[in-house]
Amino acid sequence: xxxxxxxxxxxxxxxxxxxxxxxxxxxxxxxxxxxxxxxxxxxxxxxxxxxxxxxxxxxxxxxxxxxxxxxxxxxxxxxxxxxxxxxxxxxxxxxxxxxxxxxxxxxxxxxxxxxxxxxxxxxxxxxxxxxxxxxxxxxxxxxxxxxxxxxxxxxxxxxxxxxxxxxxxxxxxxxxxxxxxxxxxxxxxxxxxxxxxxxxxxxxxxxxxxxxxxxxxxxxxxxxxxxxxxxxxxxxxxxxxxxxxxxxxxxxxxxxxxxxxxxxxxxxxxxxxxxxxxxxxxxxxxxxxxxxxxxxxxxxxxxxxxxxxxxxxxxxxxxxxxxxxxxxxxxxxxxxxxxxxxxxxxxxxxxxxxxxxxxxxxx
Numbered sequence: 001x002x003x004x005x006x007x008x009x010x011x012x013x014x015x016x017x018x019x020x021x022x023x024x025x026x027x028x029x030x031x032x033x034x035x036x037x038x039x040x041x042x043x044x045x046x047x048x049x050x051x052x053x054x055x056x057x058x059x060x061x062x063x064x065x066x067x068x069x070x071x072x073x074x075x076x077x078x079x080x081x082x083x084x085x086x087x088x089x090x091x092x093x094x095x096x097x098x099x100x101x102x103x104x105x106x107x108x109x110x111x112x113x114x115x116x117x118x119x120x121x122x123x124x125x126x127x128x129x130x131x132x133x134x135x136x137x138x139x140x141x142x143x144x145x146x147x148x149x150x151x152x153x154x155x156x157x158x159x160x161x162x163x164x165x166x167x168x169x170x171x172x173x174x175x176x177x178x179x180x181x182x183x184x185x186x187x188x189x190x191x192x193x194x195x196x197x198x199x200x201x202x203x204x205x206x207x208x209x210x211x212x213x214x215x216x217x218x219x220x221x222x223x224x225x226x227x228x229x230x231x232x233x234x235x236x237x238x239x240x241x242x243x244x245x246x247x248x249x250x251x252x253x254x255x256x257x258x259x260x261x262x263x264x265x266x267x268x269x270x271x272x273x274x275x276x277x278x279x280x281x282x283x284x285x286x287x288x289x290x291x292x293x294x295x296x297x298x299x300x301x302x303x304x305x306x307x308x309x310x311x312x313x314x315x316x317x318x319x320x321x322x323x324x325x326x327x328x329x330x331x332x333x334x335x336x337x338x339x340x341x342x343x344x345x346x347x348x349x350x351x352x353x354x355x356x357x358x359x360x361x362x363x
Contacts, residue, residue, distance in 0.1 A: 115281060259279050
């Protein structure tokens with residue numbers, strides 16, 4: 001009995017050691033969210049929270065609610081409270097990132113940029129001490145997404161008998177300074193140039209559905225528009241609402257494309273009123289936790305995180321039912337994010353693709 005008890009105790013110690021190794025070291029993270037609890041940025045936070053729960057990460061989220069320059073105030077207030085986290089997750093929204101990093105000068109906290117990283121010129125104004133605390137970034141390929149969205153509108157025009165050069169397209173953009181907005185617009189403009197589209201204008205609407213509605217209504221009242229490219233789903237849906245009020249028929253005599261994988265966007269794709277909703281990038285909230293976990297648990301000396309770029313994917317009428325089936329409930333907690341970790345799985349490379357997401361959300 002004594003021998004058996006000793007064996008069981010030894011086995012218990014071994015199991016405990018293995019469990020401890022699975023979550024090798026919990027750590028603390030503060031995310032300065034430029035948005036809030038709803039919409040796109042709400043989903044970024046929710047996927048981040050789901051991954052943090054899987055990895056036993058202590059996560060704090062501070063919301064700027066899209067108030068200009070409020071991220072700086074949030075960061076200053078967080079620094080004044082002391083007891084700082086191990087890592088800050090920041091976003092270069094409206095190109096505020098360099099100023100945020102300057103506020104962190106002298107702090108022993110490492111930073112990773114999410115979705116919008118610093119531009120080369122912004123990075124160049126930081127001193128070497130501050131630069132050394134930036135350990136990586138994760139950003140989507142916004143330019144390619146913008147291109148594919150425009151291509152879907154051009155294809156709509158061709159299906160109606162017009163060639164690309166006959167399409168009159170209006171672009172409703174996000175803003176004039178956020179890197180993601182500029183990259184999406186650049187992709188859209190390239191697609192328009194490649195096909196000879198008549199681009200009527202690129203009008204910033206501050207990512208806002210109601211502003212998009214007003215701008216679209218103004219354009220539609222005064223000129224013929226065949227297609228509207230929206231920098232996100234809210235913009236596309238606002239413009240669509242204006243078109244319907246004016247007696248137009250989305251999917252028949254006017255086309256819309258959006259981005260975000262929103263539930264409303266997917267439903268509009270399903271009923272033929274949007275050519276696509278591009279996206280999947282709100283999962284970057286989870287991916288940044290995965291990357292930080294792997295970084296935190298690397299053996300010393302640690303190399304910096306990679307600057308990871310990932311492709312977004314288009315939801316179209318061909319695949320929308322599958323996406324609604326797997327992701328329509330927006331229950332991100334059902335996804336086991338441990339399976340995306342290099343430390344946990346031994347994977348040589350990250351797979352943050354739409355296929356990987358759909359497979360993880362299967363059950």
